[in-house]
Amino acid sequence: YYTVQAGRHVRSSPPGSGRDPTPAMLRELRIRNIAIVESLDVTFKEGLNAVTGETGAGKSLIVNAIELILGGRASADQIRAGAEEAWIEALFEVEDAPLPQTITPTPDGVVLKRVISRSGKNRAYINDSLVTLQGLAAFGRETVDLHGQHEHQSLLSASVQRRLLDSFGGLTGLAEEVGGLYSRYQGLRERIREIRERSRERAQRIDLLRYQIGEIEAAGLRRGEKEELLREREILSNLSHLRHLTGSAFALLKEEEGSVTEKLGELRKLISELNRIDGSAGELQGVLNEADALLQDAAHTLRSLAESYDSDPGRLDEVLSRLSLIETLERKYADDVEGILRYREEAASELEELETLQEGAGGIEAELGEVERELKERVRTLSRERRKTAARIEALMKEVLTELAFSRPEFRVEVSETPLSSTGVDRVEFLFSANPGQPPRPLRKVASGGELSRVMLALKGIFADVDEVPVLVFDEVDAGVGGRTAESVGRRLQGLSGRHQVICITHLPQIASRAAHHILVAKEEMPDGVAVQVKALDREERVREVARMLSGSVTESSLRHAEELLRGS
DSSP: OEEEETTEEEEOOOTTSOOOOOSEEEEEEEEEEETTEEEEEEEOOSSEEEEEOSTTSSHHHHHHHHHHHTTOOOOGGGBOTTOSEEEEEEEEEESSOOOOTTOOOBTTBEEEEEEEETTSOOEEEETTEEEOHHHHHHHHHHHEEEESSOSOOGGGSHHHHHHHHHHHTTOHHHHHHHHHHHHHHHHHHHHHHHHHHTHHHHHHHHHHHHHHHHHHHHHTOOTTHHHHHHHHHHHHTTHHHHHHHHHHHHIIIIISTTOHHHHHHHHHHHHHHHHHHOGGGHHHHHHHHHHHHHHHHHHHHHHHHHHHTSOOTTHHHHHHHHHHHHHHHHHHHOSSHHHHHHHHHHHHHHHHHHHHHHHHHHHHHHHHHHHHHHHHHHHHHHHHHHHHHHHHHHHHHHHHHHHTTOSSOEEEEEEEEEEEETTEEEEEEEEEESSTTSOOEEGGGOOOHHHHHHHHHHHHHHTTTTOOOOEEEEESTTTTOOHHHHHHHHHHHHHHTTTSEEEEEOOOHHHHTTOSEEEEEEEEEETTEEEEEEEEOOHHHHHHHHHHHHHSSOOHHHHHHHHHHHHHO
C-alpha cells in the first residue's frame, strides 16, 4: 500500500490496519546455486513473516542467504555441487537508504547482489554498482538485525546499547549536549596547547617583526624616492660637463659678441623699420617680439641650471648612501620601495594578531574553565539518569524474560565509568545469565542461539519505539520453548511487527498462526537430487500447515485446533 508524499512514493500501512509504516523492508530474496538450492525466489511482506517447514527442508538456507547478502562470511563450499558460482539478490524498499555517496538511489528501492565464485573472484553490488563487502555490511547494519547464531546483530554492540538506553530514557538530547560541550572543550584545549607549544616560536616571530618594522620605519622611505635619487645621482656624477654645457649655451644665447639675442635685436630693428613703411609686416614683428621673450626666458633658465650645479660637494655621497640603504632593504623585503612599504603594513598586521593571540590566551583559559565546569555538570546528570534508566530496563527485562521461559534469568545493564569522551563517562553493556549461579556475561558471549534470540526478542520489544533498525530476522527464537511460552513469543513477535518488518524461522504453530504472511519451505525428491521450494500459503493452506505443526500430521482434531489458533491471532 503506497501513498504519495512530496512527489515520492512512500510505503505505508493500509487504512485501518493499525500498523505504523516501517521505514524499510525486505521485499524479495533470490537465491541461485547455494548449498542444495539451484533456484529459489522468496517474497516477503510487511509485518510478521513466518517461515515454516519440516526439519531439514531448507529454512535455514533463507537466513544464511540474508546473512550473506549483508556481508557475512562466504566460501566456495557454499556453492552448489556442479556450479561454478552462486549469487544472492535482495530487493529492499527503503525511504532514506543508507547508501554510499557513489550509489544513486532509485524509486524502486535498493537491490543488493553478491556473487560467490569458485575462482575466488567474488563481487558485490548495490543498484548494479560494484561495491566492497564493507559497503553491503554498512547498508545491513542500518537496515537488518539478524538474531540467532549470527554475528549480524546490532544489539551486540556496546555503543548501540548505550544509544538505545539513552533513547529509551529520553536522554538523547542531553547526550548530544554533552557531545557538543566535549567538542568545545577539546577544541579550546587544543587551542591553548598550540598557544603554549608555539609561545617560543611566536615570541621569536614577534621580535623579528618588531625589528623589521623598526628598520623600515627608521629608513623613512617615500614612494617614488628611489627614482628621484637615481636622477639626482646622474646629475651629480656629471656636474663639470653640465656646467660646461650650460655656460657655453648661455654665452651663445646672450653674453658673447654676436650672440643669438644680439642678432635677434638687430633683426627686430630692421623689421620695425619695415613695418613703419609697410604695415603688413606687423605680424612678423609680433612673432619676433615673442621670440625675444622666449629667448630671455631660456637665458634665465640656463642661468638657474648653472647655479644649481654649484651644489654641496658632499651631496653625491649622501645620495649614494641613501640608494645603498634602499637597495639593502629591497634585498631583505621586496623588489622596490612600494613593496617594502607594503611588507611593513603586512608585518604590522601580523604583529598585532600575534600580540592579540598572546594576550587572548588568558581569555581562552577562562572560557575553557567555564566549559569544563558545565561539561562535568552535564556528564554527572547524564550518568545519573543513565543509571536510573538502566534500573528500569533491568526490571522490565526480568519480567519479559521470565515470560519467555527463563525460570530465573539475570539481566543487568552495567554502567561502568570510563575516561571522559564525547559520550560522557559511561560504558553501557547488557549482561545476561540464564542459569542461577552463573554470573551474567555480555550478550555477545551468550553461546546458545535460541537463548540469545529470545533475549533479543525481549530487548526489541522493550526498545520497539526507539529502535531504528527496520527489518528483524529471528532464527531459533523458539528453540526449547512451547506451551504458554510459545504463545508469549508469538504475541511479542506480532507486537514487534507493528513497527518493524519481522521474518521468523519457526517450528511453533503459536508463532506461525500470528503471521501476516506465511511462507512454507519444502524439499522435494527429484530424479537428479533434491529441490527446495517455497510457497506463500493462502488461508486454507495455512490451516493445514499449522495443523501439521501441531500434531506432526493433518487430522480432523489438529485442523480444528489450527482454525482456533488462526482465529485467535
